[in-house]
Amino acid sequence: MPKTTIRGSITAEGHEISITNPDKLLWPECGITKQVYLQKLAALSPYLLRYCQGRLLTVIRYPHGVPGMSFYQKNAPEPLPEFVHTATHENITYIVLQGLPELLWLGNLAALEFHPSLHYAGSELPCEWMIDLDPSLEVEPRIMEAAATVGEVLKSLGLASVPKTSGATGVQIIVPVEPGVTFDGLRRIGHFVGRYVTEKRPDLFTLERLKKNRGDKIYFDYLQHYGGKTLAAPYTPRARPLATVSTPLLWEEVQRNVKPTDYHLLNIEERLSRMGDLIAQVPPQPVGDIIAKLP
Incomplete structure (x- = not known):
């Protein structure tokens, strides 16, 4: 300290x-x-x-x-x-x-x-794969349902992943990757998964980038994960009224429909001392093998 x-x-x-x-x-x-x-x-x-x-x-x-x-x-x-x-x-x-x-x-x-x-800095290769689920509504009660749906699809592909609250309204899903995977490769698999979930749950997901055209659907953003772009870091505080923190979750917590506002600067220390870094507990996943099999 x-x-x-x-x-x-x-x-x-x-x-x-x-x-x-x-x-x-x-x-x-x-x-x-x-x-x-x-x-x-x-x-x-x-x-x-x-x-x-x-x-x-x-x-x-x-x-x-x-x-x-x-x-x-x-x-x-x-x-x-x-x-x-x-x-x-x-x-x-x-x-x-x-x-x-x-x-x-x-x-x-x-x-x-x-x-x-x-x-x-100095590299053109991604550090991890991150899918951004971006609600169109300021308060979205289905965000954890959407995260669970994507998590199940990734699991069916043999990929372990870690959901995290953005600390604002959305959820990101992180998949650790082995060195050598490219941003273009991740866009390919991202589009594959995004297209699948939007076809499976057209009531819940959209691939429409323009917010004005999304209605109340959750945007499956696979494009933001690219060189030169950014996403809120795991464990970053957020400038929201309740001092929320972008917090990795257990999938069991997603199933319990936890809220992004549950994790904030005033309670995050206790959680981390008890649970540690959930992302670091997941080894690199064989994303490259799946990309190689995509049409």
Whole structure:
């Protein structure tokens, strides 16, 4: 754990990070101040960093807390502390997280959400396969039913997977992959699975990208998982009123129809101490073998 000093700073891994306005409310409905947020980030760091380290990072900053204005930040802000690493991709200089000091530095800047690239800096290969189930409704009581349906299809293909709440309204399903699988290959199998579930449950799923044309259906998004794109990292906080956290789930929890709002900054530590990282417990799956068999 980092050490807080009386000088308004935190020392982490030998680096001192200045803390400004520690009493500023970032999630007013939950009473979460910046100081509390940084404590929670430190507790989340062994899990969050696993899915951000070495990747091109986009953050969403809320200088005045969740009710206030926000902005996406891709380019690393200046001046940068000496411990912050960067990488340039398509003329954008991204932060590349390496450890806790950078995470706390970003937390002090009111970066409340972490959206890493789906590949490592300097690589064109995906780190994992992630299917995004995106509801058209702000409150979607069928989202876990949709996730369970996709999970069963993946299981029938011999693939183990891990569902996770986005922390907002949706669910992502993660399949660890062996090295060598390409983004184009994952789009092929994604389209295959998406077409199957939309034909099986046309009342529930759609492949329509335009939200205005989806009605009340859940978008099976296989296109977002591609080079240069991002999705909310596992274990990232979300700038929602209840301070939700993008949380991996057991399939048994999906069957119980848990809600994304069940997992948040005020209870995530207890869950992680009890259950650990559910994604890390699933070995790489033979996705490439299935892609090779697709027509």
